[in-house]
Amino acid sequence: MKILVCVKRVPAPGAKINVTADGSDVDAAHLGFTTSPHEECAVEGAVQLVEEHSGEVTVLTLGPGESEEQLRYAASVGAAHGVLVEVDGNGWDPQRTAAALTTAIEGIEAERGRFDLILFGNESADAGGFQVGVRVARALGRPMVQGIKGIEASGDGSGEGTITARREIDGGFEVYEIPRPAVLGVMEGLNLPRYPTMKGRLASKKIEIAKLAGHADEGGQSRITLHRPEEAVSETVILGTGAEAAAAVVDVLDELGVL
Amino acid sequence: MLLVILEHEDGVLVEAAREALTFGRTLAEKMGEDLEAALIGSGEDSLVEAAGQYGAETVHVAAPVELTDYSPDAYGSIVAQMVESLEPDAVLACGSSRGNEVMAQAAARLDAPFVANSLDATPGDDWLITRVQWGGSLLEDVTLEADTPLLTCGLHSVASEPGDEQNPDVEEFDAELDASDLITMVKDRVVQEAGVTLPTAPVVCGGGRGVGSADGFGQLEELATLLGGRVGCSRAVTNLGWRPHSDQVGQTGTRIAPEIYIASGISGAIQHWVGAMASKHILAINTDREANMVVKADWAVIGDLHEVVPAIIEEVKRRKA
Numbered sequence: 001m002k003i004l005v006c007v008k009r010v011p012a013p014g015a016k017i018n019v020t021a022d023g024s025d026v027d028a029a030h031l032g033f034t035t036s037p038h039e040e041c042a043v044e045g046a047v048q049l050v051e052e053h054s055g056e057v058t059v060l061t062l063g064p065g066e067s068e069e070q071l072r073y074a075a076s077v078g079a080a081h082g083v084l085v086e087v088d089g090n091g092w093d094p095q096r097t098a099a100a101l102t103t104a105i106e107g108i109e110a111e112r113g114r115f116d117l118i119l120f121g122n123e124s125a126d127a128g129g130f131q132v133g134v135r136v137a138r139a140l141g142r143p144m145v146q147g148i149k150g151i152e153a154s155g156d157g158s159g160e161g162t163i164t165a166r167r168e169i170d171g172g173f174e175v176y177e178i179p180r181p182a183v184l185g186v187m188e189g190l191n192l193p194r195y196p197t198m199k200g201r202l203a204s205k206k207i208e209i210a211k212l213a214g215h216a217d218e219g220g221q222s223r224i225t226l227h228r229p230e231e232a233v234s235e236t237v238i239l240g241t242g243a244e245a246a247a248a249v250v251d252v253l254d255e256l257g258v259l
Numbered sequence: 260m261l262l263v264i265l266e267h268e269d270g271v272l273v274e275a276a277r278e279a280l281t282f283g284r285t286l287a288e289k290m291g292e293d294l295e296a297a298l299i300g301s302g303e304d305s306l307v308e309a310a311g312q313y314g315a316e317t318v319h320v321a322a323p324v325e326l327t328d329y330s331p332d333a334y335g336s337i338v339a340q341m342v343e344s345l346e347p348d349a350v351l352a353c354g355s356s357r358g359n360e361v362m363a364q365a366a367a368r369l370d371a372p373f374v375a376n377s378l379d380a381t382p383g384d385d386w387l388i389t390r391v392q393w394g395g396s397l398l399e400d401v402t403l404e405a406d407t408p409l410l411t412c413g414l415h416s417v418a419s420e421p422g423d424e425q426n427p428d429v430e431e432f433d434a435e436l437d438a439s440d441l442i443t444m445v446k447d448r449v450v451q452e453a454g455v456t457l458p459t460a461p462v463v464c465g466g467g468r469g470v471g472s473a474d475g476f477g478q479l480e481e482l483a484t485l486l487g488g489r490v491g492c493s494r495a496v497t498n499l500g501w502r503p504h505s506d507q508v509g510q511t512g513t514r515i516a517p518e519i520y521i522a523s524g525i526s527g528a529i530q531h532w533v534g535a536m537a538s539k540h541i542l543a544i545n546t547d548r549e550a551n552m553v554v555k556a557d558w559a560v561i562g563d564l565h566e567v568v569p570a571i572i573e574e575v576k577r578r579k580a
C-alpha cells in the first residue's frame with residue numbers, strides 16, 4: 001500500500017501567541033516548531049496501515065527549508081521518503097498551496113506510481129483554511145472526505161479496493177466507503193502517535209529528502225495582518241489554599257446552581 | 260442576493276444554520292442585497308419555515324432523489340451549480356465540519372477562493388474579512404478578490420437570533436449529479452453515546468498533567484458524576500494515554516461551554532484555552548499561582564489537586580446529604 005501524507009510545520013506556542021511588530025506573521029523567535037497535531041496522527045495512521053498491509057509511506061510538505069525537520073521526524077516514526085516543496089516564508093494562500101502540492105504529487109506519481117491513499121490534516125493548526133486537501137483531491141480527480149477518525153483498507157490495501165473511513169459527529173459517527181485511490185482529511189484522535197525509537201531517529205538522519213522548488217499563481221485570498229483578539233481581563237478570586245478551600249468552592253457551585 | 264447554505268439533520272435546522280442566517284442577515288444588509296437560503300437533500304416544510312423565521316425571503320431546494328444522505332462531493336457540486344445558475348453576489352455557510360467541507364468542495368470546483376471561519380466581513384470590490392487562525396487564538400485580516408465571494412462564519416461566532424419573519428418562496432433547484440458525486444455519500448451511521456456529551460455538559464471537570472496518572476482521574480470522575488457533568492482533559496493527558504482523545508478539550512479536541520469548568524492541574528496553554536474559553540465560569544486548581552489557567556480563571560484554589568479535589572468531593576457529599 002502506497003500512502004502519501006501531507007504535513008505542515010507550525011510553531012508550538014505556549015500560553016500566548018505573539019505577532020511580529022509588522023503583523024505579518026507569528027513571532028516565532030523563541031518558539032520551537034512541530035507538525036500540526038492532526039497530521040502527526042495522519043503519519044501514524046499511514047505507518048499503521050503499511051505495517052498491516054505492507055507498502056511504504058511518503059511525507060510531503062510545502063514550507064521553508066527548515067520544514068525538513070518535520071519530514072525527518074516523520075521518517076523517525078516510520079515514513080520511508082520525504083519530499084520538500086521549498087517556498088519562502090509561511091504566507092502562501094490556500095489555492096496557491098494546493099496548486100503547488102498538486103504539481104508535486106503528479107510529479108512523484110509519474111516517477112514512482114500512484115498512491116493508494118493520500119492523507120491530509122483536516123485543517124492546519126495555524127492558518128486553519130479547511131481546504132487545501134479538498135482542492136488537491138479535486139485537482140487529482142479523487143474522492144475526498146474530511147473529519148476522519150478511523151481508517152481501514154480492504155484487501156491488501158493496494159490497487160483496486162476500498163477505504164472505509166469513520167467521521168465523528170455529535171453522539172456517534174458516519175461511515176464512508178470510497179474506492180481507491182482516495183484522499184482523506186484526518187483529525188487528532190485517529191490514533192495515539194508513537195514516539196521515535198533510537199533506531200528510528202538514526203535512520204531518519206540518513207533518508208534522502210527530495211527538494212522541489214514551489215511555483216504556483218497566487219489565489220484570491222491575501223493576508224493584510226495578524227492580530228490577537230481582544231480579551232476581557234478578569235481578576236481571579238483566590239478561594240484559598242489547599243483542602244481548606246473546599247467549603248468556599250462548594251459555595252460557588254451552590255451559587256451557580258450546579259450542586 | 261446573498262445565498263446562505265443551510266445545514267439540517269432529521270428535519271431540523273441545526274444551530275450552525277441558524278447562526279449562518281443570523282450572520283447572513285447583517286451581511287446582506289451591508290451588501291444591500293436580499294437574503295436567500297439553500298436547502299440540499301431535503302425541502303421539508305419545517306426547514307423552510309425555520310429559514311423564514313431567521314429572515315430568508317426565498318429558499319432554493321435541491322433534493323435529487325438519488326441523494327439519500329450527506330455527500331461532500333454531491334453537496335459541493337450542488338453549491339457550485341447554484342453559483343453558476345442563480346448568480347448570487349456571495350455565498351455563506353456556517354464553519355461547522357460540514358459547512359467548511361462543502362464550501363471547500365464548491366470552491367475547488369469553481370476554482371475560486373474560499374475564506375473559512377470569518378468573524379466579520381466588509382463587502383466591496385475586494386472584500387475585507389477578519390477570520391480565525393489557531394482555532395481562535397489569533398485573528399487574520401485578509402482581502403478577498405473573487406467574482407463570487409465564498410465564505411463561512413466561525414462556528415458559534417454569533418449567537419443565533421430569529422429575524423423579521425418571512426414566508427419564503429420555495430424554488431425547486433434542478434441539480435445534476437453524476438455517479439462520481441455519489442461516491443462519498445455516507446454509507447452508514449452509528450449511534451454511540453447517549454446522555455450528556457462533552458460539548459453540552461453543564462459541568463466539566465478537567466484534568467491535566469498535574470493529575471499524575473490515569474488512576475488519578477478516578478477522583479475527577481467522582482466529582483463530575485456528583486455534579487452531573489463530564490470529565491475533560493488536556494492534550495498532555497491524551498498523549499500520555501491516560502484518557503481517550505474524545506475527552507480532550509482544546510483547539511484539536513472539543514470546544515466546551517459549561518456553566519462551570521473546573522480545571523485541575525492544567526497550565527492553560529493557548530490551544531487548551533481556546534477550547535475552554537466559552538465556559539461561563541472557570542475555577543482553576545493548581546499549585547502554581549502564576550499558571551495561565553489560574554490567571555484567566557474567575558476563581559482559583561492554590562494547592563495540590565490530590566488534596567483539594569477529595570476535600571471538595573467530601574464537602575459536596577456532606578451538603579447533598
Ligand SMILES: Cc1cc2nc3c(=O)[nH]c(=O)nc-3n(C[C@H](O)[C@H](O)[C@H](O)COP(=O)(O)OP(=O)(O)OC[C@H]3O[C@@H](n4cnc5c(N)ncnc54)[C@H](O)[C@@H]3O)c2cc1C
Nearest residue numbers: 125467468469493494495509510511524526530531546564
Ligand atoms: C497545534 C497545537 C494544538 C494543540 N491542541 C491542544 C488541545 O486541543 N488541547 C490541549 O489541552 N492542548 C493542546 N495543545 C498542547 C498545549 O500546548 C499544551 O502542551 C497542553 O495543553 C499542556 O497540558 P497540561 O496543561 O495538562 O500540562 P502542563 O502544561 O505540563 O501543565 C501542568 C499543570 O499542572 C500543574 N500541577 C502539577 N502538579 C500539580 C498538582 N499536584 N496539583 C495541582 N496542579 C498541579 C502545574 O503547575 C501546571 O500548571 C496543542 C499544541 C499545539 C502545538
